[in-house]
Amino acid sequence: MNKEIVSIIQKDQLYNLMLKGERVDGRAFDETREIKIETGVIEKAEGSARVEIGDTKLIAGVKISPGTPFPDTPDVGVLITSLELIPLASPEFESGPPRENAVELARVTDRGIRESGAIDLKKLCIIEGEKVWMVFIDIHVLDDGGNIMDAAALGSIAALLTATMPAERYGLGEDTPLPMRDIPVSVTAVDIGGGIVFDPSLEEERVANTKLTVISNQEGALAGMQKSGNGSLSPDQINHMVEVACKKAQDIREKFLEI
Amino acid sequence: MTNKPEKFIDENGIRSDGRRANEIRDVKIEVGVLSRADGSCYLEFGKNKVMAAVYGPREVHPRHQQKSNRAIVRYKYNMASFSVEDRKRPGPDRRSIEVSKVSREALEDQIFTEYFPKSAIDVFVEVLQADAGTRTAALNAASVALADAGIPMRSLVSACAVGKVDDTLVLDLNKDEDNYGQADMPIAMTPDGKITLLQMDGHLTEEEFRQGLEMAQEGCRQVYEMQRKALMDHYSKKTEVLSTEVTATEDVKEDAPGEPEDITSAEVTEETKDAEKIDDTNETGDAEETEDTVKVGDVEESEDSGEEVPDTGENADETDGQMDESKEESSNE
Known part of the structure; x- marks a missing residue:
């Protein structure tokens, strides 16, 4: 059936539930779905994690190899994050170079890790100006059940926390763990007709006007934020989202992640 | 490249370019500067120089992108290769794709797209010189250009960034503050206070965020007055x-x-x-x-904010519907 029609019917249902203070899957507004994280799932990768948030499934892999630093940061390691929305994950994804959605997801994931200083990139310098460790995070979405953003951020940080630098393979000494300093966690909420719900499912994401992703670090400070979708938010809504997101992030961090 | 300054703010509270923490840079706005475009705006924000052009509503190419019940909005943010210190490789990169996406989303909701089914409204913004804050400058110019093109809008959109240097919140970061500062948070909002763009990177505590959001809103209000005046003039x-x-x-x-x-x-x-x-x-x-x-004279199409109010009521409910479909459309990708 025409998905625009489906979405209008769905929207109606979700709005009506929202008015009663309910969500379609019975969760509370600020309740996240069940999270599963499994690390070390890909032996060939230097770090990897398989993440599930509800129906959403993805694998994040970290590859690390020596390379040339950027000329403007000769003594700093390189971090490159990419994300692909491959057609395997959803009938709505098409093959080809990443479009704006994938680019945005990858860049926001990257921003959280970079800006929180999660990786001590200075420690990744081998020879200043010539050789540094390059860290590549690649995220493959396997099943789009909504809120890929949080899953991607979670997968990346979980994979990084378990990653080793393959120094032996390149004759650069012994293998050591990747120097990590912080654990950023991303929490996303959407606005559905004025109600703010966290960790949106696919249906909710589709129906929502606006999405806000809040990435906070270990000390509870903000490391990154992104509003997405063409609606608008009031400052009150934003402040509420930020407050709850920071708390949620702390819960997730305590439960699933440690340095 | 310049190196990180020792101090961003001196003991008198003055920043490296002579501004106080809550001051924005000088803004210059010229309306209707291009002859072929339906609407255009040249805007300088400090040393940022941007040119925005709006075409449309016009036919959609490629055809399959057209929506039977509303206009699609397309926004292309492009940086000229000579706009930055080290030549930028021409063409879209990941950054400009993201900037284009969030900027389009910042404007789209303010446009009465339902007035123009099966058509496209194209916004092109060329960054001619970049000096921190190009996405906000571009958005400010785009908003004025849309008004100049006579596109019916619920309101103008005004944008401004707030950031943190030396553990102090400052409005509208300059180049050094952007490069070496502790946080950067561009926002865009409508004059009635709805926030349509919000991004942030760096390090802000929740309290700093709250204050920053208020500062940025004040900055946006100042920008709005200037946009309005430029159009009026x-x-x-x-x-x-x-x-x-x-x-x-x-x-x-x-x-x-x-x-x-x-x-x-x-x-x-x-x-x-x-x-x-x-x-x-x-x-x-x-x-x-x-x-x-x-x-x-006239308030003509130059000022869309107030005039369209009667419609907003009727359309308020429908707006959400539109949003969805566009949401869905974007999840297509």
């Missing part, structure tokens, strides 16, 4: 020329002795007045003449 200038032509012929009898070349002199004074006005665009205050002239 531009369109009052147009109608002044028209109305002076009319009044000039009427006044001939009375004024003829004193000023024989009535029409031309009137035109001359108009021109000088206009020249002054352009110079004045930076200051929000002195607008006696302009305010009067604005009342004389």
Whole structure:
């Protein structure tokens, strides 16, 4: 059936539930779905994690190899994050170079890790100006059940926390763990007709006007934020989202992640 | 490249470019500067120089992108290769794709897209010189260009960034503050306080975030006044020329002795007045003449904010519907 029609019917249902203070899957507004994280799932990768948030499934892999630093940061390691929305994950994804959605997801994931200083990139310098460790995070979405953003951020940080630098393979000494300093966690909420719900499912994401992703670090400070979708938010809504997101992030961090 | 300054703010609270923490840079806005575009705007925000053009509503190419119930909005943010210190490789990169996406989303909800089914509204913004804050400068210019194109909008969108340097919140980061500062948070909002763009990177505590959001809103309000004034000036200038032509012929009898070349002199004074006005665009205050002239003439399409209000009510409910579909459309990708 025409998905625009489906979405209008769905929207109606979700709005009506929202008015009663309910969500379609019975969760509370600020309740996240069940999270599963499994690390070390890909032996060939230097770090990897398989993440599930509800129906959403993805694998994040970290590859690390020596390379040339950027000329403007000769003594700093390189971090490159990419994300692909491959057609395997959803009938709505098409093959080809990443479009704006994938680019945005990858860049926001990257921003959280970079800006929180999660990786001590200075420690990744081998020879200043010539050789540094390059860290590549690649995220493959396997099943789009909504809120890929949080899953991607979670997968990346979980994979990084378990990653080793393959120094032996390149004759650069012994293998050591990747120097990590912080654990950023991303929490996303959407606005559905004025109600703010966290960790949106696919249906909710589709129906929502606006999405806000809040990435906070270990000390509870903000490391990154992104509003997405063409609606608008009031400052009150934003402040509420930020407050709850920071708390949620702390819960997730305590439960699933440690340095 | 310059190196990180030791201090961003001196003991008197003055920043490296002479501003206080809550001051924005000088802004210059020119409306209707391109002849082929339906609407255009040239804007300088400090040393940022951006040009925005709006085309449409027009036919959608490729055809399959068209929506039967509304116009699609497309936004292309592009940086000229000479706009930055080290030549930028021409063409879209991941950054400009993201900037284009969030900027489009910041504007789309303010446009009455349902008035123009099966059509496209294209916004192109060219960053000619970049000096921190290009996405906000681009958005400010785009918003004015949309108004200049006569696209019905719920309101203008104004954007401004707030950031943190030396553990202090500062409005509208300059280049050094952007490069070496602790946080950067661009926001865009409508004059009635709805936030349509919000991004942030760096390090802010929740309290700093709250304060920052308020500072940025104040910055946006200042920008809004300047956008509004630029549009008012531009369109009052147009109608002044028209109305002076009319009044000039009427006044001939009375004024003829004193000023024989009535029409031309009137035109001359108009021109000088206009020249002054352009110079004045930076200051929000002195607008006696302009305010009067604005009342004389028109609010035309130049100011879409107030005029469309009756429609907003009717469309408020539908808006959400539209949002979804566009949401869905974007999840197509």
